[in-house]
Amino acid sequence: MPEPEPSSAAARRRTVCAIGHDHLAFEPVEPSTTSALYDPADIFPDLKRARARAQEGDVTGALQTVAMQRRRSETDHAIALGVLARVPGLDDALETHLRRAPRDLEARLLRLHRAVLDPDAYPAVDQALVQMCAEDPHDATPWYLRILTADERRVPAQEAFRRYERLSRVELHHFAAQRALLHCLRPAAGGSWHDGITLATRVAADAADGSPEHSLLAAAHLGRWHDLTDGRSTDDLCGPELVAQVEAAADRFLAAPCTSAYAGVVAHTELAVYFGLAGRPGRAVAHFRALGAALARGPWEAAVRHHERLTTLRDEALASGGPA
Amino acid sequence: MSISQLEADGIPLLFLPDDGDDCTGGIAFRVGWADETLAVRGLTHLVGHLALSLLNPTELHHHLETHAAHTVFRTRGTAEHVVQVLSDVCGLLRDLPHDRVEGEKAVLAAESRTMYGGGGSLQRVRYGAAGYGLSSYPELGVADLTPDLASLWVQEAFTRGNAVAWFSGPELPATLDLALGEGRRQPPPETTSLTDTPAWYLAPDSAAVLVTGIVPRSRGARVFAEVLDRLATRRLRDDLGYCYQAGAQYAVRDATSATVVLRAEARPERAAAVAGEILDLLAELRWGPPDADLVGAAAADVRTETADLLRVPAGLADVARDLLLGVPGAVTGALELVDEPVSPDDVRVLAETYWGQALAQLPAGDLEWAGWHPAPVQSAHAATGRVIQPHDPSLSDVLVVGAEAVTRRTRSSVTTVVFRDVACMLAFTDGGRWLIGTDGIEVHVEPTLHAVDAGLVADIDAAVDRARVVRRPARHPGDLPGPRPAATGRAEASPAPQDRLGGLLRRLRGG
Incomplete structure (x- = not known):
């Protein structure tokens, strides 16, 4: 049953503000327009600085920023590394750096992450990642990259799941890896949506309040919906039981400051899109407002057939005052 | 007490003084199924049956072992019994009972319950349908074997020059009769192998992930196999619960090489994960932090298992095998029996060797993601006609x-x-x-x-x-x-x- 729409702008504002301005525990870029920012380096100033250093060829400086993320979370580290992995023209400077410091862990991981994005680099990248996992089985990032390669190489879902199990012994709450695994578990890769939903439920049960892991249930159902309907009819997303489950998960996510600023963008986007499609506009607006100008490209583009409706909700959120 | 190398009827004879209740004795020949061709697969086994045909048939396989590169006749009991059995074996090898050929062929046919041999398909994929690869095949040739063929095989391989005997008891019996026909020591079976390794292939009917690798025979290689065995059991069965049985074994192949077989029984839906875990396990041995405790414990077990092999009757057959294979120092202790320290770095080098020669049989999935080559199961060329x-x-x-x-x-x-x-x-x-x-x-x-x-x-x-x-x-x-x-x-x-x-x-x- 759809939630009652706020009867006035003030009421709408109250609903939106219920999330809390500081949920993401960072200060995203204030939206100057309604155009979205997808790249974490456009959203987060520290990542923007790291990217700029990389673009200037300062590999050491850029990697220092990445390495510092490990103090916050392995997920933030993985996302920061992903930003540098996508910086064009960095390879020569990176190779020069590695010749000087061949055992530099962050530099080796960056080279491998860049290789993961290059289909021509397989299977050498897989072999190098196997070696890195062997050298230090307690480093989560090589395992995370191996889940990405499992997706790219379409290895059986069971093998992807095994890699996640190995990773989870090191870091139980690696949101980026959980999302990657969710993709590996889709039926097209030999898994099942049942497996994906089970994973989402399981990790959420172990997650703290404020963890983006609580958005995985929405992600799994959005994935299933997109797979089964090609993103057309949203009826599958509107079942009262499902909506109640996702609402409960969203409440856990919002019950404390987000534990991973970078991952929070993905989590809020998943929830905003889900609630926007599931007939919960108030909740959708609240998540869009928390995002400000930021959006995660994946869940947003999965709902491309419904962008008109979602854009209206997002515009409403941004018009209501932005995140801060 | 230690082994003495003597000679009886022109045959090297190993003697180990022993005051146990029973005497033991045996004779081994440098011939096995890897010396056969597929068309006569089972010929060595048939000769073994014929040579023991004076025994009660139900006891036969207490006395006969047909291996890839050697065949063993052995017995235990009183000195008189041992002397009698060995004399009977040699006597029947001198004068093969042709009238029993058809009967023993029927027995062999009854023993062969499956189409393919006990070696699975791994040996076939590695070696083809020859030499060591023949373990993948049933004894196809038995039905067509003739008394003449059996006699020819005896003249070729079951000879004085191709045998080593042993006896263990309080004293060497004076009446031991080991007379055999003249002949020469047979060269080792011809060996070919895959060129592109590590490699994998699919065996959808199998319930196990199997990986074999060839390593040089040594104490270190045996410790490596023990380490692999412990890791596979601990990781695949105890920690992850992927397998109900997992482990590794070391098996001597010839004078210089051994095969280490890693076997993990798993449900087909787990096969890809099991294979992935095995690769990570091997990678940890190659590149991971050295685990001195694990290697030390494995080395201690191997030391215990091998310490007495040159001092107990049970070790004599292996010494005889190594003499036949031409291993230098076989009688005084060579290869696996040399008690030398084995370090984690030795195990790392052996893991590297194993990986480089590995062949994996998978019930499902593949290992191309890890850079392993698909083993050739098709032909590169087609006939024209x-x-x-x-x-x-x-x-x-x-x-x-x-x-x-x-x-x-x-x-x-x-x-x-x-x-x-x-x-x-x-x-x-x-x-x-x-x-x-x-x-x-x-x-x-x-x-x-x-x-x-x-x-x-x-x-x-x-x-x-x-x-x-x-x-x-x-x-x-x-x-x-x-x-x-x-x-x-x-x-x-x-x-x-x-x-x-x-x-x-x-x-x-x-x-």
Whole structure:
């Protein structure tokens, strides 16, 4: 049953503000327009600085920023590394750096992450990642990259799941890896949506309040919906039981400051899109407002057939005052 | 007490003084199934049965072991009993009981309960249908074995120059009779191997992930196998619960090499994860932090297992084997028996060697993501010649029969057997011809599947060396493949006359 729409702008504002301005525990870029920012380096100033250093060829400086993320979370580290992995023209400077410091862990991981994005680099990248996992089985990032390669190489879902199990012994709450695994578990890769939903439920049960892991249930159902309907009819997303489950998960996510600023963008986007499609506009607006100008490209583009409706909700959120 | 190397009837004789209740004794020969050809697979086993035919049949396999490269007759009991059994064995090898050949062939047929041998397909994929690869095959040749062939094999391999005997007891009996025919020590079985390793292949009917690798024989290699065994059990069974059984074993192959077999029994849906975990496990041994405790514990176990092998009767057969294989210092302790320290770095080097030579059998999935090569299960070339269409026109499955080779071509595979490289051809009276190449690739020519006429079968028969042909009766119609009822025996071709002894020798030795 759809939630009652706020009867006035003030009421709408109250609903939106219920999330809390500081949920993401960072200060995203204030939206100057309604155009979205997808790249974490456009959203987060520290990542923007790291990217700029990389673009200037300062590999050491850029990697220092990445390495510092490990103090916050392995997920933030993985996302920061992903930003540098996508910086064009960095390879020569990176190779020069590695010749000087061949055992530099962050530099080796960056080279491998860049290789993961290059289909021509397989299977050498897989072999190098196997070696890195062997050298230090307690480093989560090589395992995370191996889940990405499992997706790219379409290895059986069971093998992807095994890699996640190995990773989870090191870091139980690696949101980026959980999302990657969710993709590996889709039926097209030999898994099942049942497996994906089970994973989402399981990790959420172990997650703290404020963890983006609580958005995985929405992600799994959005994935299933997109797979089964090609993103057309949203009826599958509107079942009262499902909506109640996702609402409960969203409440856990919002019950404390987000534990991973970078991952929070993905989590809020998943929830905003889900609630926007599931007939919960108030909740959708609240998540869009928390995002400000930021959006995660994946869940947003999965709902491309419904962008008109979602854009209206997002515009409403941004018009209501932005995140801060 | 230690082993003395003596001689009896011109045969090296190992003697180990022992005051135990029983005496033990045996005689080993440097011949095994890896010395056979596929067309006579089972010949060594048959000779073993014949040499023990004076014993109670139910006791036979308490006394006979047929291995890849050696054959062992052994017994225990009173000194008189041991002397009697060894004398009987040598006596029957001097004068093979031809009248028992058919009876023992029937016994061997009864022992062979499966189509393929106990070695699985790994050895076939690694070595082809020859040498050590023959463990993947049943004793195909038994039905066609003759007394003459058995005698020829005895004259070749069960000889004074190709034997080592041993005895353990309070004192060496004076009446030991080990007289055998003259002969020379046989060279080791010929070995070919895969060129592109590490490699993998699919065996969908298997319930296990198997990985074999060849390592140099040494104490370190045995410790490496023990480490692998402990890791596989701990990780795959205890920690992850992927397998109900997992472990590794070390098996001597020849004078210089051993095979380490890692086996993990798993449900098919777990196979890909099991294979992935095995690769990570091997990678940890190659690149991971050294685990001195694990290596130390494994080395201690190996030391305990091997410490007394040169001082107890049970070790004598292995010493005899190594003497036959030409291992220097076999009697005083060589290779695995040298008590030398084994470090984590030694294990790392062996893991590297193992990985480099590894061959994996997978129930599902692949290992291409890890850079392992797909093992060749198809042929690189196809025959050119007469194209034989299938009876069912909807099938894309043709035979091509040329002067040099036969090919079966489907949408997904090309398999070719070159006639001069046939390891064995099963010729069924119903017209079916199963050609098995020395590379292990098979082509089945079935009149029930393809428009095969008697002339074509005759052409194939004429192209294949008769010494490679094993004749089989017509199969039950229900066992024939394809949509058509069984063909009649008219497709059977008459074998061309060949020199009888020449044919026999080629069956034994190829060429």
